[in-house]
Amino acid sequence: MSRLGISAACLAAAAAAGLTAATPADARVTLLDDDRAGLERLVGVQPGGGAGITARDNAYQVGLDAPALPSGRRAARVPGAPLAALTPDAIAERLREAIAGSGAGAVIVDDVGAAFRGAPGDALADALERLGARRADVSLYVAATGATFTDPAWAGARAAMSRAGRVWLKTGAGGRQWTAAEWLAWPREAARVAAAAARRGDLHVAFGAGDQASAWSRARTGYACTLLRNGPAAYRLGGSSAAFVAEYRRAFPSPKGPPAPCAPAPLAAPAVARAVEGLVGREASGVAIQPLLVPPLVAGEPAQLTVQLGADPLGLADALGVAPERMWEAARARLRVTAPGVVVDVPVEGDGAARLGLTPAAAGPVTMRLVLPAGPAVRRAAGRELDLVGALEAAGAARAAIDRVVADPESWGADMPVQAAGSAPGSPVLQVLPAA
Numbered sequence: 481m482s483r484l485g486i487s488a489a490c491l492a493a494a495a496a497a498g499l500t501a502a503t504p505a506d507a508r509v510t511l512l513d514d515d516r517a518g519l520e521r522l523v524g525v526q527p528g529g530g531a532g533i534t535a536r537d538n539a540y541q542v543g544l545d546a547p548a549l550p551s552g553r554r555a556a557r558v559p560g561a562p563l564a565a566l567t568p569d570a571i572a573e574r575l576r577e578a579i580a581g582s583g584a585g586a587v588i589v590d591d592v593g594a595a596f597r598g599a600p601g602d603a604l605a606d607a608l609e610r611l612g613a614r615r616a617d618v619s620l621y622v623a624a625t626g627a628t629f630t631d632p633a634w635a636g637a638r639a640a641m642s643r644a645g646r647v648w649l650k651t652g653a654g655g656r657q658w659t660a661a662e663w664l665a666w667p668r669e670a671a672r673v674a675a676a677a678a679r680r681g682d683l684h685v686a687f688g689a690g691d692q693a694s695a696w697s698r699a700r701t702g703y704a705c706t707l708l709r710n711g712p713a714a715y716r717l718g719g720s721s722a723a724f725v726a727e728y729r730r731a732f733p734s735p736k737g738p739p740a741p742c743a744p745a746p747l748a749a750p751a752v753a754r755a756v757e758g759l760v761g762r763e764a765s766g767v768a769i770q771p772l773l774v775p776p777l778v779a780g781e782p783a784q785l786t787v788q789l790g791a792d793p794l795g796l797a798d799a800l801g802v803a804p805e806r807m808w809e810a811a812r813a814r815l816r817v818t819a820p821g822v823v824v825d826v827p828v829e830g831d832g833a834a835r836l837g838l839t840p841a842a843a844g845p846v847t848m849r850l851v852l853p854a855g856p857a858v859r860r861a862a863g864r865e866l867d868l869v870g871a872l873e874a875a876g877a878a879r880a881a882i883d884r885v886v887a888d889p890e891s892w893g894a895d896m897p898v899q900a901a902g903s904a905p906g907s908p909v910l911q912v913l914p915a916a
Contacts, residue, residue, distance in 0.1 A: 507681055508732065508739075510539040511555075511588075511619075511648065511713035512548065514721070519548035521721035522714055532725060536735045538711070542588055544581075551583035555619070557590050563604065564595035571607035579617050591621035591650060592637055601636025608643040619646040621686060621715075622670075623653060626887035629669040638673045645682060647674065648713050652688025652695060660865045661855065661889035663698040664745060667707045668869055669886050686713035692723035700731065702745025702867055709739050746864055748871035755799035756868060757881040759854055759894050766897040766905035767793055767850050777846065777912045779820070782839045787815055787848065787909075789832045789898070794852070800861050805830040810860035813852045815898070820844035820912055825851075843915075845908030848898035855885070855892040 510533060512522050519541060523532040533539050540553045547554075556578040563571050578587035589604075596604055608615040620641060628634050641647050649670055651658045658666070670683050685707050687695055699708045708731065714724050731740050748756075769789060777783050792798055797807035808830045815834035817824045821841025828834045828850070840846070859865055869889075872882045885892050897906040 508538055508709065508711040509646070509684070510537050510711045510728075511542060511684070511686070511715075512539055513542040513557075513590075513686075513713060513715045514717060516546035516548075518717060518721055519546050522717070522725060523548045526725050527722050528726075530725070530729060533714075533728060537732070538735070540584055540586070542590075544583070554583045555586040555588055556582035558587055560589050560591045560593060560621075561595045563589060564600035566603065568603045568606035568610060571604060572610045575607065575611060575618055576614065579614060586617045586619065586645075588619040588621060588648070591623045592640065593623035596634075596637045596640070597627075597631075598633050598636070601634060601638075601640060603636070605636050605639035605643060608640055615643055616645040618644050619648060620644045621648050621650055621713075623650050624666055624670070626666075626889065629666065629673060630883040630887045641670070641673050646684060647682065648684045648686045648715075649707070650686045650688065650715060651699070652686075652690050653715070654688075655690070657688065657690045657695055658698070659890050660698055661859075663704050664702055664865060664867045665869045665886050665889040667704040668873070670707070671703070681710055683707050684710050684713060686715045687717070687720075687724060688715050689718045689720045692720050692727050696727040696731065697743075700740070701743040702747075703870065705742035709742075745867040745870060747874075748858075748862075748866040748868050749799065750871065750875050751799040752796075752858070752866065753868070753871040753875040753877055755795045756854070756858070756872060756885070757875070757877040759794055759796070759852070759896075760878075760881040760884050762794070762896045763894055764905065766899050768901040768903075769793075769898060769909075771900045772910060774910070777819070777840060777910055779840055779842045779912055779915045781915075782837060784837050785817070785835070787817075787834045787836075787898075789815070789828060789834065789850065791832055793832070796858070796861070800858070802861050804832065807857075807861050808832055811852055811854075811857040813850060813857070816849045816851055817846065818848070819846045819910075840912040843912050846910035846912060847906065848909050850896045850898050851893065852896070853891060853893040855888070855890060 512519055523534050526532060535549055535553055540555050541549045542555050542557050544554050544556060558574060558578050575587055579585055608618060674683055685699055717724050774785060791804040797804040808828055813828040814825050815828055817836060819838055819840040822838050824836050824838045826834050826836040868885050869882060899905055899907045900909055
């Protein structure tokens with residue numbers, strides 16, 4: 481499982497150890513990771529009589545005790561959490577020992593998750609650097625979340641991902657599988673973290689237990705399919721083993737032949753990318769409204785307000801090609817109004833207006849914010865999941881906008897100040913007068 485693009489001498493050494501390195505003619509590597517019974521289900525004859533996944537598929541197993549594949553195809557496992565407590569030198573030594581003790585001359589860290597946030601991630605990256613050419617023999621399972629790609633505290637772990645021989649993104653663990661939005665966003669971000677284009681052959685997806693048909697359908701769509709074609713991992717599948725093998729054979733009909741075609745990603749239009757970038761920018765610039773024509777607000781007296789935000793102030797309806805009313809209904813946005821002693825949170829209705837009643841407790845300013853769950857809003861208005869990250873990157877959008885989507889592809893949103901036209905962002909919209 482050595483790294484794509486290493487020297488010819490390293491490739492020869494890997495071949496001598498029974499390890500098939502990634503080459504243009506034989507690039508796909510498949511990883512089988514389960515207990516003894518699970519491995520037997522993966523490599524054995526399948527319920528319909530078909531073949532399991534074997535060395536002919538350039539498969540390797542993780543773990544040295546259950547001999548499902550020949551010894552030269554067994555990689556060692558090193559648990560991640562204990563490594564996170566070690567120094568870089570100690571991590572490097574532990575990995576060297578595991579490499580030397582495995583038949584495949586390879587080791588996988590299981591996994592790079594929350595324990596590697598901050599200094600432990602830095603230590604892992606340093607350890608891989610100290611391994612020199614042997615870092616090509618180190619794979620990392622990564623329990624990816626949005627923070628993996630966007631949080632500064634994960635910078636060390638990201639550096640480790642760029643230095644390891646292979647990275648296997650866990651797409652289903654602990655009973656939770658990636659959503660369609662996460663499948664569209666995170667594989668592309670993993671490739672960005674890996675940086676050099678040549679490294680993209682060393683990025684993989686690992687399937688966990690659960691609905692294999694749904695997970696593989698998402699994996700065959702858009703940029704994720706690039707990673708799938710490098711070869712997947714079967715990770716602790718349990719009762720999903722047969723379904724995994726069936727999907728594997730649909731994607732890779734023959735061990736050395738071409739894979740099945742990928743499905744194109746539903747790439748968002750450039751106008752949508754620009755609207756999304758603008759939406760994130762409005763957290764600083766705000767949403768301007770016309771001055772409210774209401775009687776003076778007086779402390780202790782109830783008041784009724786209608787705040788008209790406009791037909792399409794964020795440009796989303798126009799970008800998505802839908803009617804403004806449909807956009808507002810899909811948005812399920814809320815207006816939060818803060819006055820002395822009271823906070824009122826009300827929905828924005830289909831006509832772009834928010835209607836509310838409030839009784840301010842004292843004199844002072846009234847401020848407003850528009851809260852938009854933008855990810856679900858775009859999904860509902862478009863009627864399907866869109867590849868926003870790909871569209872934002874193609875449009876050259878600011879990193880802040882891309883990171884907003886990547887951090888939470890399913891539920892990302894924006895929280896924007898609302899002010900009167902011509903006023904500074906966050907300025908009071910109204911003033912409450914003292915009681916007479």
